[in-house]
Amino acid sequence: MPTTISPYSKPDTVLLLDAAETDPFIDHSQYRPGTDLSEQFTVPATNWLDEANSARTALDTGELTLIWNIKSGESGVLIDHGNASTYSWRIDISGSSVRCRSDGTTLLSLALPDLDASDRTFLISYCTHPDGANLRHELLVWNLTTGALETAAATQPLVLAASASDTLSVGAAYGGALPFTGGLDFRQVRIGRRFHSQAEQREDWVAASTPPATTQVRRSAVLVPHRATLDVASDGSFVGPAHLWAGHAFEQSDRRLVGPLVNLRVPDPLAIDHEYDAPTSAWWRAAPGDPDVRMCIALLWCRPVPLKVNRARVRLFVRQQNPSNTVTAEVRWRMYSMAGLPVVGEPLGPLIYHRTTAATCSTDHGTGAGEWLDLGALPLAIDELGMTWLAVGISMDEGSPHVANTIAYMHAATVEPYFEPADDGALDIAEL
């Protein structure tokens, strides 16, 4: 019979309680299966869970995530790692806020968004990682019932190191003190040894992303080889795995420095009309290969191209309007990549150019809106200096009765390079 592993349990998870699945004290983590928390009761009617000498949760950095039903008026400690006099970390509800605390110091707090008189389900994620000599603390509180969320972050020194001999308590502080008045009304509790990003919490607990299909070469997040793990220095050890693992890691690292060629927002964009003479006709010329498409020096960049890329994905944020009407002519936008653009004092060579397909827009956006246009893939033409000229190409539908009154603006441009394998599927390094 196959072993069922909770999708919420990850390799760093040291404790996973899932009250939506089974009894709340059962540990579903892969850390120490079968090591459940203890149920504790006092009279009147306070119950909590705990684990004495909880070395596995004695963490100074990592993840604390709670999915808990909370309504207004409820307060108390949700989770705590401490003893009769101190605690290294605690999450509690005070008033209408959630607080992350350490030994009496509030490190972060946030108001519970859309807290209501009836139960709301909250994702409360408190994660930390080292930041120099200090710790970076991040708190995400997400009302899963309404979708409202808040975040907070701070860099602070470690207040009190966690002790392996301290007690983990869920639903109260040590010994049942300060119990959460809403009881053990949680869905899940997860404690992990690794910092979890806000995006990871969203993927795990809220909704999984649906990414687009991609054809670019993508690299893996490589498990890092370590000489101690591979035991390479010991007599009789294999050195082959170290080389193969490292070789794989090198291959997967070969594009880590690739960043955007253009990543721009324009605070006060040029107004473009079909005369192409603003602010002066000197700024405009016909695009190579298509005299109906115009290029402007205000939308021209000369950028170094990292090795190992051959294309770029281009997006523009555009706005267009007809001040005297609500209908505009169709505006067609392209991006060009050129090598050999004539420059004063440089030898004149052949002009090599590529362009994206045209993205068209006919929407009158008025004054406060606009839209992203995806221009798709731009093959890169690279000159002998390793640079490419990038220019936006614009044309307007001269047959439209509205063309004379159509004004277009480009508010943002992003040109993100990548590598597209050849059609034969051959891999990259040899080709470059």
Place this chain on the structure above:
Amino acid sequence: MATTYRRRFISEPQTSVPLEPLRGSRLMSRARASAVHAAGDRVLSHGRRILCSIGLHGAEKWSVLDTGISAWSHPDATTPRVVARTPPIRLTPGHFVRAVLVANPSGLTTQPDGLGGYETGGPKGVVRIAATYDNGSSVTVSRDLSIAGSETPNAAQPAGAGAAWAQLHRRRSSLLLPADLTAPANLAAWCDGATVALTVSYIGSPRAVDVVVFEEPLALAYDLAAGDWTVPMHAAANGGDLGQLAGPVPVTRRSTSDPGGGAEVVCDAAARLCQELGPVLLFVSAYDESNQTISATETDAKLLTGTSFRDFLTTAAASFDATKPGWSASSGANARRVQDSEEHVVLRDLDNVVPVRCYIYASLSGSSTGIARIETADHSVAEVRVTGTTYGWFSAPGHLRCGLGAQDPTVLQVKGRTTTAGVSLRWRYLMVAFEDL
């Protein structure tokens, strides 16, 4: 005993060892181990990180006038006006800084005429790039990129259809080096672990279409005794290719006095390369060619006033909305790390997260706390706190979602506020760069 070094030139991808043996179903041999070492050395040769850029960039007019001198109507010929700054950021090992300027002919400058009035100082335009390197001691080097003055009346911009394109000039600086790096000891002192802070200034009346300052690979050198190499350094002492590893079989290291050539160094190098390399996602200057005042010696700040979040660029009220203008963070996927974005159990290859440090050069107009929020989704937020009324760099780490790569578009937006009504967050420069958190 004299210190000995190994040096590796990385300005061109190079290896005399074919990569074919890396593929599967082959027996390990000296040639194949050599191929692994050579492949590691080539990883750094692809870097061309853009550290900052400035220029016309979509603006609707030049700040330099086409008219003659009227009072102090044009910039003076000598005072640098800062248009871009970066914080000290860690250089990619073996890389140094180069700048490229594209410009139209320069405009007129103004100078006092000695009679209480002003006269033309003639046409002049210079873009100055200053790089302050720091490896424990600080060195500033600079390059002036000059563009000839316009020959039209009043040194006006080129006139006539397409004339600005016909009068494009390009200047490429030499590499800005912190020292003479010919000697391996000097190269070893600067090639790994140094930071660089950049300042770009305009002097006179340049008409800069595009200025880009970027890293370029040059060379690495390491003390043989020091270890902690970024790459395996499969190279001879003079920087040339080593060819095949010495000895008939793979070893853990070459010798007790040379950590190279074995299994240990490839493990260490792979660990560093997989964790420490990443792109610069974003640089923004508040400089606006259309509206910048010529008398200011530093970029006019954008002001975000009040306790409600406002868009960094337009200063209008703002909340994250991917359908609104923004920047891209998609390149972050090129540098995904196993602890943030592993594709099977962490983010399941549905998304990626890039660890970054966000920098803002800012101050406050009064007593308060400023908050700059960098977002790539409602649930992907980094936040920088600003204090004090003196301009300076403030920074904070963050983990921003960045999608699967260039073909998975993302929108990065930045907004800011203060905690006190009537107090402004004043910012001039912004940078978001990968950091090994």
